Amino acid sequence: MKKVAVLGSTGSIGTQTLDVISRDPEAYEVVGLAAGSNVDRLLQQIHDFRPKRVSVGTKQLADQLQSQVPAGVRVGYGEEGLVQVAAGSGADYVVCALIGSMGLTSTLAAIEAGADIGLANKETLVSAGHIVMQRAKDKGISLLPVDSEHSAIFQCLNGEDRKSVKRLVLTASGGSFRDRSRNELRDVTVEDALKHPNWSMGAKITIDSATMVNKGLEVIEAHWLFGLPYDRIDVVIHPESIVHSMVEFADTSVMAQLGNPDMRVPIQYALTYPERRVSPASPLDLLSRGTLNFRAMDFDRYPALRLAYEAGRSGGTATTVYNAANEVAVARFLRGDIPFLAIEQIIEKVLNRHTASAFPDLGLIHETDQWARREAASL
Numbered sequence: 001m002k003k004v005a006v007l008g009s010t011g012s013i014g015t016q017t018l019d020v021i022s023r024d025p026e027a028y029e030v031v032g033l034a035a036g037s038n039v040d041r042l043l044q045q046i047h048d049f050r051p052k053r054v055s056v057g058t059k060q061l062a063d064q065l066q067s068q069v070p071a072g073v074r075v076g077y078g079e080e081g082l083v084q085v086a087a088g089s090g091a092d093y094v095v096c097a098l099i100g101s102m103g104l105t106s107t108l109a110a111i112e113a114g115a116d117i118g119l120a121n122k123e124t125l126v127s128a129g130h131i132v133m134q135r136a137k138d139k140g141i142s143l144l145p146v147d148s149e150h151s152a153i154f155q156c157l158n159g160e161d162r163k164s165v166k167r168l169v170l171t172a173s174g175g176s177f178r179d180r181s182r183n184e185l186r187d188v189t190v191e192d193a194l195k196h197p198n199w200s201m202g203a204k205i206t207i208d209s210a211t212m213v214n215k216g217l218e219v220i221e222a223h224w225l226f227g228l229p230y231d232r233i234d235v236v237i238h239p240e241s242i243v244h245s246m247v248e249f250a251d252t253s254v255m256a257q258l259g260n261p262d263m264r265v266p267i268q269y270a271l272t273y274p275e276r277r278v279s280p281a282s283p284l285d286l287l288s289r290g291t292l293n294f295r296a297m298d299f300d301r302y303p304a305l306r307l308a309y310e311a312g313r314s315g316g317t318a319t320t321v322y323n324a325a326n327e328v329a330v331a332r333f334l335r336g337d338i339p340f341l342a343i344e345q346i347i348e349k350v351l352n353r354h355t356a357s358a359f360p361d362l363g364l365i366h367e368t369d370q371w372a373r374r375e376a377a378s379l
């Protein structure tokens, strides 16, 4: 039986993880849950799964929760609370489904405690990929991708000689505005931006899909997870999100993983790897689907993806800046402070003000992250 802690249990990935777990109760014990501010949902999860340790965003919320949890449940808060759930709950498997680079400290704590990681929180790899990968290697733990594209690539690479990989091809839906020109993006609303054509996800990643920053983060995530240089990681537009990504090999063979868009499939695969178990997802019916479409990425239409490649190639703190500036810009867009197109402008301006340091330590990453946030807030 796997002892699982879920960081970000009340979010889109967190709730789907608990859905997967609840369908196979013999296989899992939930020992830790961490959320931000959705105390009602967390309370329900505590009653359903009986974890030993839980955490919320603030002391005030922790005090509110404490009086309502069953005896024996330890309630923490803030970053320390997250670390206690990640590394002090006895979990041997931690699902990292927090949003943004705030997930970095607790992910590193889980690795340090020797837990295997199911990683949805791509921003941790974008912010500090070399540190996360090195510490996972040093500890000998498994870092299993949850992100659908990276799960697809991971599945295509199963049993293959990594030396025979020619390139990775990530698929991108094109996001909520894929059928609009740049001119038509000037006055788009938050409400429209939140309508992803294929996936139901949290607000931040849905905006990232619309700007194509999500694919930028994923290119950098793929670089760290699979160890390929950026000129061997490509992106194509695939509006249906049925082909989740592909790997091209030296002999020209292309392997792809397909399925209906349902995150419970990659979540479950990350939990049960190398086994495959029955899934609640609906089976893919290609006959009723008919046609699958692919078109070339247009970097003029989606400049945020070009910026991600540039940041990735600069390396070191450049990707930390790309991520942090984006997090602030998306939060500003969501609260109506800036227009949609300002997101990519802010990322570009903050990157232009930064001189990247190669191989930063955690202290410098934290400092750079904070600097980029201040810059992005001031523009």
Ligand SMILES: NC(=O)C1=CN([C@@H]2O[C@H](COP(=O)(O)OP(=O)(O)OC[C@H]3O[C@@H](n4cnc5c(N)ncnc54)[C@H](OP(=O)(O)O)[C@@H]3O)[C@@H](O)[C@H]2O)C=CC1
Pocket (backbone or CB within 6 Å): 007, 008, 009, 010, 011, 012, 013, 014, 034, 035, 036, 037, 038, 039, 056, 057, 082, 096, 097, 098, 099, 100, 102, 120, 121, 122, 123, 146, 147, 148, 199, 200, 201, 202, 203, 204, 205, 263
């Ligand atoms: N959703 C998806 O389908 C996919 C998501 N991902 C990645 O997975 C990660 C999670 O995304 P998603 O589930 O959509 O995001 P959500 O916004 O739906 O969920 C985020 C989670 O983080 C918690 N959280 C937020 N702030 C804090 C805080 N200060 N302290 C503790 N917990 C906090 C939230 O708690 P609360 O709600 O209680 O405040 C919630 O549980 C992201 O990195 C995303 O890019 C990757 C592929 C697909």
Ligand SMILES: CC(=O)[C@@H](O)[C@H](O)COP(=O)(O)O
Pocket (backbone or CB within 6 Å): 147, 148, 149, 171, 172, 173, 174, 175, 199, 205, 208, 209, 210, 214, 215, 263
């Ligand atoms: C489900 C998932 O993995 C998301 O990251 C998804 O890929 C978003 O879709 P697009 O970024 O392709 O629009």
Ligand SMILES: [Mn+2]
Pocket (backbone or CB within 6 Å): 147, 148, 149, 218
């Ligand atoms: Mn993805």
